[in-house]
Amino acid sequence: MPLERFRDRSAIVTGAASGIGRATVARLVAEGAAVLAIDIAADALDASVAEANAGAAAGGKAVARIADVSSEGDAAAAVADAVAQFGTLDALCNIAGILRTVRTEACTLELWNQVIGVNLTGTFLMCREALPHLVESRGAIVNAASTASFFGHPWMAAYAASKGAVAALTTTLAVEYSKQGVRVNAVAPGSVSTGITASVDFPADLTKEEQKLVHRIMSPTGMGDAASVASVVALLASDDGAHMTGEVVRIDGGTHA
Template sequence: MGIEIDMKGKAALVTGAASGLGRATAVKLAQAGADLCIVDVNADALAETAAMLDGVQVLTHVANLAEPEACKGAVAAAVAKFGRLDALCNIAGIVKFANSHEMAQSDYLLTIAVNLNAPFFLSQAAIPHLLESNGAIVNCASSAALIGEAYAAAYCASKAGILNMTKSMAMEYSRKPIRINAVAPGGMITNIANGMTMPEGVEYDLIQRFSGLRGQVEVDDVADLFALLASPAGRSYHGACISIDAGITAG
């Protein structure tokens, strides 16, 4: 029997929605009937995403989620528009590869701010509304949360933090009507991946250790998983971190 993902009459907030996984997840949720608040720092690309979302109400909200107040503002805008919030998909993220001893302080702080702090402050603002709607938080972790990846110490730290933050919040709200889960994708072909640069003197055999044998993960496959966990069809998931990485973390 197939899984029916029905989000009609519900509202979801998706970050990082201007491209890649965030855009694909917004499309999947719109297809399931959800009204959407889509958030990103890239206004032009966010408008392109909005044009793909047919048959539902869409609010585009441009914000720099590295700022805690911007996180709170995004949630407030969604609730003001739709009068409710049923799902928060924390997908916005960045990665900057560097030799750890050479990484710029600004790059480190930005990585933590976008990948770890923003999901916390978004969740903090969203939880009161999600408790009212029996809603869900779905965080974007990574295979980098589960294994060490050379030249990505800041990114790995941020994603490991997301994984344990997910589990900690799930325990905290284990007796409350909210579901909190994470998805841990492997490498995908997205704007983040396309814009990556490696530091000088990189040892590519170390990178191959976390590249996997089966190639890149399909973005749409990961988006399907986000939509499932954001919807009532994911009712039995709580405190889970689901790997979808084509075997990278298998051993």
């Protein structure tokens, strides 16, 4: 029997145009969810929504919405749009994220603020706007943390700091909203083949000794795929995760086992 955990349920997925967000939209729609799929990349978002709708089941559907999660106005309008279209909001999946690699001594304030703005502030803004609706539905939030939340990832200071903070935001909201029935969890992927990893550009002047540090973040079982992370996002967003809150689930193919 195919799973229908999201029949008659609605969700927002950010970062929906690519990688883990795209796979999450497809997974939720295949299980019956009405999904507002949010991204800044219009063409790729349209392709993602078309792909999800082609695999829709149990009444599921995806609707595209261009929004920048780091914009207070965009975040508020996107949540309002989801509630207006679907009548309720059962799940928020904050998957949008960016990665910039640079030696920390060369990290400009602009680059720092850009990464924190999307990964951390964007996650906060979407949570803040969605929480009143999730309290009403006793719904769930799933955030995108990273193994960088917990383990040193050289040349990714802004990214790692943002992801450490996303993990802290996740556990804090889990406790704060526990009495109102909102569950808040995160996934912490290691290396997954997506747009982010394809565009990683380590500093060109790394010494041989420094290059060895890259192996710290390599999985002994190879890179993961986006669908294997999306399946855990779906579990946490669904009633199968009913007794899970404040959890940051590592999905790294054994990198940090």
